[in-house]
Amino acid sequence: MHAADCIVIPRWLIPVEPAGQVLEEHAVVVRNGRIVALAPVAEAVGSFAAETVIERPNHVLIPGLINAHTHAAMTLFRGLADDLPLHEWLAEHIWPAEARWVDSDFVRDGTDLAVLEMIRSGTTCFNDMYYCPDTVAQVAAERSVRACVGMIVIEMETVWAKDIEQYLSRGIKVHDQYREHPLISTAFAPHSTYAVGDETMQRIRTLADQLEVPIHTHLHETAAEVQQSVEQFGQRPIERLATMGVLSPQLIAVHMTQLNREEIVLLAEHGVSVVHCPESNMKLGSGFCPVAELLAAGVNVALGTDGAGSNNDLDMLGEMRYAALLAKGVAGDPKVVTAADALAMATINGARALGLDESIGSLVVGKWADMVCLDLAAPATQPVHHALSQVVYSASREQVSDVWVAGQSLLRDDESSAQDEADVFERAAAWQARLDGRNE
Amino acid sequence: MHAADCIVIPRWLIPVEPAGQVLEEHAVVVRNGRIVALAPVAEAVGSFAAETVIERPNHVLIPGLINAHTHAAMTLFRGLADDLPLHEWLAEHIWPAEARWVDSDFVRDGTDLAVLEMIRSGTTCFNDMYYCPDTVAQVAAERSVRACVGMIVIEMETVWAKDIEQYLSRGIKVHDQYREHPLISTAFAPHSTYAVGDETMQRIRTLADQLEVPIHTHLHETAAEVQQSVEQFGQRPIERLATMGVLSPQLIAVHMTQLNREEIVLLAEHGVSVVHCPESNMKLGSGFCPVAELLAAGVNVALGTDGAGSNNDLDMLGEMRYAALLAKGVAGDPKVVTAADALAMATINGARALGLDESIGSLVVGKWADMVCLDLAAPATQPVHHALSQVVYSASREQVSDVWVAGQSLLRDDESSAQDEADVFERAAAWQARLDGRNE
Numbered sequence: 001m002h003a004a005d006c007i008v009i010p011r012w013l014i015p016v017e018p019a020g021q022v023l024e025e026h027a028v029v030v031r032n033g034r035i036v037a038l039a040p041v042a043e044a045v046g047s048f049a050a051e052t053v054i055e056r057p058n059h060v061l062i063p064g065l066i067n068a069h070t071h072a073a074m075t076l077f078r079g080l081a082d083d084l085p086l087h088e089w090l091a092e093h094i095w096p097a098e099a100r101w102v103d104s105d106f107v108r109d110g111t112d113l114a115v116l117e118m119i120r121s122g123t124t125c126f127n128d129m130y131y132c133p134d135t136v137a138q139v140a141a142e143r144s145v146r147a148c149v150g151m152i153v154i155e156m157e158t159v160w161a162k163d164i165e166q167y168l169s170r171g172i173k174v175h176d177q178y179r180e181h182p183l184i185s186t187a188f189a190p191h192s193t194y195a196v197g198d199e200t201m202q203r204i205r206t207l208a209d210q211l212e213v214p215i216h217t218h219l220h221e222t223a224a225e226v227q228q229s230v231e232q233f234g235q236r237p238i239e240r241l242a243t244m245g246v247l248s249p250q251l252i253a254v255h256m257t258q259l260n261r262e263e264i265v266l267l268a269e270h271g272v273s274v275v276h277c278p279e280s281n282m283k284l285g286s287g288f289c290p291v292a293e294l295l296a297a298g299v300n301v302a303l304g305t306d307g308a309g310s311n312n313d314l315d316m317l318g319e320m321r322y323a324a325l326l327a328k329g330v331a332g333d334p335k336v337v338t339a340a341d342a343l344a345m346a347t348i349n350g351a352r353a354l355g356l357d358e359s360i361g362s363l364v365v366g367k368w369a370d371m372v373c374l375d376l377a378a379p380a381t382q383p384v385h386h387a388l389s390q391v392v393y394s395a396s397r398e399q400v401s402d403v404w405v406a407g408q409s410l411l412r413d414d415e416s417s418a419q420d421e422a423d424v425f426e427r428a429a430a431w432q433a434r435l436d437g438r439n440e
Numbered sequence: 441m442h443a444a445d446c447i448v449i450p451r452w453l454i455p456v457e458p459a460g461q462v463l464e465e466h467a468v469v470v471r472n473g474r475i476v477a478l479a480p481v482a483e484a485v486g487s488f489a490a491e492t493v494i495e496r497p498n499h500v501l502i503p504g505l506i507n508a509h510t511h512a513a514m515t516l517f518r519g520l521a522d523d524l525p526l527h528e529w530l531a532e533h534i535w536p537a538e539a540r541w542v543d544s545d546f547v548r549d550g551t552d553l554a555v556l557e558m559i560r561s562g563t564t565c566f567n568d569m570y571y572c573p574d575t576v577a578q579v580a581a582e583r584s585v586r587a588c589v590g591m592i593v594i595e596m597e598t599v600w601a602k603d604i605e606q607y608l609s610r611g612i613k614v615h616d617q618y619r620e621h622p623l624i625s626t627a628f629a630p631h632s633t634y635a636v637g638d639e640t641m642q643r644i645r646t647l648a649d650q651l652e653v654p655i656h657t658h659l660h661e662t663a664a665e666v667q668q669s670v671e672q673f674g675q676r677p678i679e680r681l682a683t684m685g686v687l688s689p690q691l692i693a694v695h696m697t698q699l700n701r702e703e704i705v706l707l708a709e710h711g712v713s714v715v716h717c718p719e720s721n722m723k724l725g726s727g728f729c730p731v732a733e734l735l736a737a738g739v740n741v742a743l744g745t746d747g748a749g750s751n752n753d754l755d756m757l758g759e760m761r762y763a764a765l766l767a768k769g770v771a772g773d774p775k776v777v778t779a780a781d782a783l784a785m786a787t788i789n790g791a792r793a794l795g796l797d798e799s800i801g802s803l804v805v806g807k808w809a810d811m812v813c814l815d816l817a818a819p820a821t822q823p824v825h826h827a828l829s830q831v832v833y834s835a836s837r838e839q840v841s842d843v844w845v846a847g848q849s850l851l852r853d854d855e856s857s858a859q860d861e862a863d864v865f866e867r868a869a870a871w872q873a874r875l876d877g878r879n880e
Contacts, residue, residue: 075822076823077825078821078822078823078825078829078830078834079824079825079826079829079830079833079834080825080826082778082779082826082829082833083768083774083775083778083779084774084775085773085774085775086774089774113819113822116819117819117820120819121820279765281769282765282766282768282769283764283765283768283774283833284768284774285768285769285771285772285773285774285775287769287772288769308834311833312829312830312833312834313820313833313834314820315820315836318758322762322765324723325719325722325723325762326722326766326769328523328722328723328724328725329721329722329725329727329728329766331725332725332727333525333725334523334524334525334526334529334723334724334725335523335524335525335725338522338523339522339523377865379553379556379557379560379861379864380557380561380753380754380755380837381518382515382518382553382864382865382868382869383516383518383865383868383869383871383872384519384869384872385517385518385519385520385872385875385876386519386520386522389518389519389522389752390518390519390752393519393522393723393751393752393753394518394519394748394752394753396755396836396837396838397820397836397838398836398838399838421819424819424822425817425822425823428822428823429822429823429824431823432823432824432825435825436825
């Protein structure tokens, strides 16, 4: 008998690799935070002596979801300004509110709320872009959730830095501080090609090569962005990045609603990862990312919620479903982006975008045990003809019963976290009162 | 002091009429199933002596949601065949499964599951189209939920009727049986212009006029449907119905993804109600209903989930959000279909389509107390800058805490319905085993 920390026995098990597989009567064995076996129940129980055996007889076990693009602290802006176009939303509402209110306390309280929301909805890893990434990293580490923290760069003075030198030096300091941390990684996060100049972008490219980290940026989010670039630089943003040599497997290009055929080929050739944010793109009327075409061309497409200011939640189960349904609608073809494709986008493809696919993104022996259990014994997910279909097309975030990151339990079906929740909500309500000018 | 049965005191109250209004510190007073007052809390409590006072301090109260198009019993086909186009899905999977399995037991068990799912997710009224409408009516009446039951007509022998005479006579028998029932109404439900011939459609028009009931039909769901009609009859389906005099405020036209400008004007002129089913249309790749244009033209647009076979749930909160986001995406304009518009589509517009807007669809004195409470004290709906935004853009079905139909409590925050649920799930699982050829 081998020693193990934990054996989880769900009714259904979806490892994501191989794609589309749904196992029954299988268990996952965890030791020292990693998956050491994935085997038929009798074999797992017969070969491993575990401290804990967790039976989940109505549940499906999947890899932890990876939110490949968010601005976590913006939960505090949730619902502040809806039904507006991107530029007006940013320039007239979000940027003024950020200038007035955002500091490290805001980022701490907003990220705390976001992390609570993400864990409860089955997200075990998030790729963040926001001010005060030191605080984001601290909250994620404290809450034991996995995060890729953005070394944000923008050609504008903010609470985080007064100029490019400071953005870079403070970002790299965060990188150095968490270099050996098992849960925290970093990426350069130049906001966009319209908010970061060529010189800065080239410095970031060089630094990203040296530090071996991804570059995470908004790209081709709206037609106006592309048009403006053509007018100002004579090039579409992707062309600008290609000229600067930024197109590579390190690039995480977010949104990408405006793409021609040549650009799709270019992305595939350079191994660029695209992060699709369907709810945000729809809500802001930004356009539709051609997901089916990107996947057919071999581009790695991950999924992100964007910030709660424009989504308005951080629910990756919902985002998967939007991704599958919207792709079918846009392509006029219900066969594209199947349930299995959508789940892969929300797990292994996200891991690949972050350069973490050797260690997370699927339930495979040797990877970290980042895992999520969903209880399908709810009216909207009965009966269960196909467990994978239920996860993508019917399940809701409240059906997430258990969450583990590197084998550590962050949510357990039978335990309450009401007290912790109350504190987070109280701080969020205090910010709401301040932002809305009420004294509560 | 006036007598009352119940006073509900939520933190926020959204009556839907007037549009967009969010009240705080207001209460709803109910007597004999109807709303008798909607007033500031002090006034309500000071004027009415109620048997029950229900305080919901973190909650928003809205009118019960109206699912304006579903096939309730198809919950038993949930997830049976995904990622397929409409015709293949129907012809190769659903119709054969229906021919083999559907009988009144199937309809009872499937509708029972559907009603459980709908009540839990805040739907208080559904407009159904399926075989054995007598059973659908019986289940709805037993469960005390409001339903408009479809007197289905299709030119094909099924378990429900062998020919048109029998479809009509059996349907009218259901109509007569429930004529005086406070919760059950009926509509003729000819499946579509491709499954019901001209002669039958004209008889239905005459009968609908005599019985003063709506005509509920699938219309312009796909480009192929329209194309086939042009080839076979030399007219688009809407033209055929116009020729037959079927376009009127009694017509409930479902899907409508293929519409030209003249048709939109025609619908507005004749007061036809459109039921938009965004999730189903996307999932089947059927096309996009031009909701923003329809609303701008003054057409009444309601919302439906369609059946769980193609959605895959009956969650009207989710459907509202898809409706708002998809309309913005399709129009390329985030200002269209605001949160308030989406909530109106899911409530008062649905009531108008069913001819029930004098009695349900908004929280107005004199109407039935069909009401739903949502608990916003959850991570994804904090903080609350705007309660209406939270309902449409962030809340999930599990946040529905209380449901009333005609003042009767069908779901209560503090009461469990686990036992009832177990029985419904057991029957669903038995059908699943039969359909999938397993002996469980």
